[in-house]
Amino acid sequence: MLEKALTGDKRYWSWIGFLLVLIGIGFGAYVVQYQEGLVVTGMSRDVSWAFYIAQLTYLVGVAASGVMLVLPYYLHDYKKFGNLVVFGEFMAIGAIIMCLLFVIVDLGQPQRLFNLLIHPTPNSILFWDAMVLNGYMLLNIIVGWASLEAQKKGVPYAKWVRVLAIVSVPFAFSIHTVTAFLYAGIPGRHFWLTAIMAARFLASAFCAGPAIMLLLLMIVEKVANFKLGKEAVATLAKIITYAMCGNVFFFMLELFTAFYSNIPGHKASIVYLFSGLEGHAEMVPFFWTASVLAILSLCLLIPSRTRNSKPVLIFSLIILVIATWIDKGLGLVVAGFIPNMFEGVTPYTPTGLELTISMGIYAIGALIVTVLWKIAVSVKKAAA
Amino acid sequence: MNNTRRNFLKVAGITALGVAAGAGTAAASYLPHYDHMTPKPERLHAKRWGMVIDTRKFHSAEDYKPLIEACHIEHNVPEFSGPKEIKWLWVDSYHHAFPMAHNEFMSEEVEHKPFPLLCNHCEEPPCVRVCPTQATFKREDGIVIMDMHRCIGCRFCMAGCPYGSRSFNFQDPRKGLKQENPKYPTRTKGVVEKCNFCAERLAEGKMPACVEASEGKVLFGDLGDPNSEVRRALAENFTIRRKPDLGTNPSVFYII
Numbered sequence: 001m002l003e004k005a006l007t008g009d010k011r012y013w014s015w016i017g018f019l020l021v022l023i024g025i026g027f028g029a030y031v032v033q034y035q036e037g038l039v040v041t042g043m044s045r046d047v048s049w050a051f052y053i054a055q056l057t058y059l060v061g062v063a064a065s066g067v068m069l070v071l072p073y074y075l076h077d078y079k080k081f082g083n084l085v086v087f088g089e090f091m092a093i094g095a096i097i098m099c100l101l102f103v104i105v106d107l108g109q110p111q112r113l114f115n116l117l118i119h120p121t122p123n124s125i126l127f128w129d130a131m132v133l134n135g136y137m138l139l140n141i142i143v144g145w146a147s148l149e150a151q152k153k154g155v156p157y158a159k160w161v162r163v164l165a166i167v168s169v170p171f172a173f174s175i176h177t178v179t180a181f182l183y184a185g186i187p188g189r190h191f192w193l194t195a196i197m198a199a200r201f202l203a204s205a206f207c208a209g210p211a212i213m214l215l216l217l218m219i220v221e222k223v224a225n226f227k228l229g230k231e232a233v234a235t236l237a238k239i240i241t242y243a244m245c246g247n248v249f250f251f252m253l254e255l256f257t258a259f260y261s262n263i264p265g266h267k268a269s270i271v272y273l274f275s276g277l278e279g280h281a282e283m284v285p286f287f288w289t290a291s292v293l294a295i296l297s298l299c300l301l302i303p304s305r306t307r308n309s310k311p312v313l314i315f316s317l318i319i320l321v322i323a324t325w326i327d328k329g330l331g332l333v334v335a336g337f338i339p340n341m342f343e344g345v346t347p348y349t350p351t352g353l354e355l356t357i358s359m360g361i362y363a364i365g366a367l368i369v370t371v372l373w374k375i376a377v378s379v380k381k382a383a384a
Numbered sequence: 385m386n387n388t389r390r391n392f393l394k395v396a397g398i399t400a401l402g403v404a405a406g407a408g409t410a411a412a413s414y415l416p417h418y419d420h421m422t423p424k425p426e427r428l429h430a431k432r433w434g435m436v437i438d439t440r441k442f443h444s445a446e447d448y449k450p451l452i453e454a455c456h457i458e459h460n461v462p463e464f465s466g467p468k469e470i471k472w473l474w475v476d477s478y479h480h481a482f483p484m485a486h487n488e489f490m491s492e493e494v495e496h497k498p499f500p501l502l503c504n505h506c507e508e509p510p511c512v513r514v515c516p517t518q519a520t521f522k523r524e525d526g527i528v529i530m531d532m533h534r535c536i537g538c539r540f541c542m543a544g545c546p547y548g549s550r551s552f553n554f555q556d557p558r559k560g561l562k563q564e565n566p567k568y569p570t571r572t573k574g575v576v577e578k579c580n581f582c583a584e585r586l587a588e589g590k591m592p593a594c595v596e597a598s599e600g601k602v603l604f605g606d607l608g609d610p611n612s613e614v615r616r617a618l619a620e621n622f623t624i625r626r627k628p629d630l631g632t633n634p635s636v637f638y639i640i
Contacts, residue, residue: 037554037555037556037574038537038552039468043468043554044466044468044554045542045548045551045552046467046548103538106538106539107537107538108538108552108575108576109572109574110536112517112534112536112537115516115519115536116516116517116536118517121515121517123512123513124516126516126538126540127516130516183543186514186546187546187630188545188546188547188627188630189543189546341483341546341547342480342481342548343479344480
């Protein structure tokens with residue numbers, strides 16, 4: 001089926017070419033970082049993880065979101081998602097590859113990456129994160145490819161495909177849970193040391209991921225003349241709405257615990273995000289934007305009248321994605337390090353090189369998703 | 385046919401043995417380098433190494449300078465300024481050093497005095513718990529130490545350490561060296577480093593460099609021995625530790 005990716009119109013090829021250029025630029029920037037070391041980033045002794053690891057955190061959620069299609073389709077036999085489920089699985093593949101790349105570019109000694117496997121360390125959450133991410137990726141490759149092949153041949157997918165798809169459900173939950181444990185299991189970082197971290201991660205994954213997917217699918221619908229199915233879109237929008245409600249609710253739980261208990265350590269990071277600390281207010285405009293957009297998206301998504309109107313839905317999804325990205329892809333990691341271990345503030349801003357490398361990785365993800373989705377659309381069209 | 389199969393099994397068996405032996409050697413080569421050495425007879429040993437700092441005998445940052453210099457010269461700690469700096473032993477104010485022990489109306493002297501900070505060599509080190517490659521590990525004598533050749537530079541230990549005791553080599557550390565101590569290895573960029581309680585000096589029967597430079601104001605010894613000098617100092621004086629409520633059980637004590 002791979003050959004389907006090699007035939008396309010001019011628009012398809014110029015998009016691929018554009019992505020390749022971005023990847024090339026990102027790779028060039030990475031060569032500089034590889035030679036100079038992480039000194040080219042804005043990270044520091046105090047903020048020792050930042051933009052890269054934050055992108056990993058966000059994209060793990062995007063990867064996990066495929067399960068919002070897989071679960072209803074394979075477990076509850078919700079037929080309306082039949083046309084979409086493979087897109088979710090293929091997007092997960094792209095998202096996980098981006099996750100892995102963001103880990104690799106964050107390493108000080110990337111050539112020693114395989115020490116992770118040579119010295120398996122069950123007490124380190126990072127080891128388990130690598131395990132579940134790769135496991136989930138493998139499951140999605142197998143399930144996605146096999147079910148698409150079955151569709152190409154016009155036969156129902158094999159029993160084992162369904163079994164693996166169902167196995168992938170707990171895997172999807174685990175990738176985000178384990179990623180949350182990276183943060184939630186370490187002492188002395190109040191902002192992260194919270195039992196609801198994994199639940200928050202899952203809630204934000206199950207709204208942000210499907211929102212990105214739905215937006216991308218709408219583009220596919222336009223450029224490839226491909227029908228998503230009205231009911232499938234409506235159901236997915238409902239799922240996104242419920243998950244976003246959970247996401248906002250969980251965040252408010254954090255606010256209650258921090259501010260009602262009135263313990264300085266628990267409040268400090270949140271204060272930094274919303275009003276600045278010791279004169280450092282880098283995140284303040286972003287976080288107010290995120291809060292306003294999050295509430296606005298809920299106001300538009302909860303009433304069925306606005307949710308079912310396509311232009312409003314598109315707008316709501318876009319602002320939802322921005323809000324959740326600011327929360328996970330910008331604030332969560334950095335605010336965990338602020339204030340630092342000495343109650344001081346070391347501000348962080350990503351450098352141009354950091355952003356260029358990140359852009360390159362996003363372009364790689366876009367390329368993978370484009371190619372895989374192109375194959376899926378071509379097969380589905382030929383089969384129909 | 386049978387013959388071929390037997391031959392195949394022979395070859396396969398020998399290959400498997402070879403691979404196993406190879407893997408064994410490879411694994412052995414990855415053991416912490418201490419395990420390959422026969423220790424010198426004069427080496428110092430303890431059940432659990434610990435440090436007691438008599439802060440009453442230090443009055444200004446100047447007083448700590450010889451200790452810091454001794455440490456940083458001994459271990460080729462590079463000098464970079466700014467937020468990407470490397471430090472093994474440094475000083476900070478009371479509020480920064482003991483952020484959970486804020487007290488109103490404190491003695492002026494204590495409040496404005498600098499306190500020396502270093503790796504606490506915790507009994508329950510979070511950095512060891514989170515390290516994905518066992519590059520950071522705890523020795524039997526309680527010293528938390530790093531294998532710089534195994535560190536992948538993921539910096540999970542920095543996120544995990546509640547004391548900010550670890551530094552990351554954002555750049556080539558050799559660029560920050562004015563002079564090089566040839567007896568101690570320099571590092572490469574991309575690895576984490578920190579105080580090692582002078583494990584290399586203990587192996588030669590010497591006290592840690594900062595302890596030696598302190599001229600008796602910093603005590604070092606076996607916390608596991610009730611008759612040791614450090615235990616006596618702890619029994620006779622009021623001491624505090626950094627962030628004891630986190631359950632890491634630091635091995636560095638401060639006499640106030």
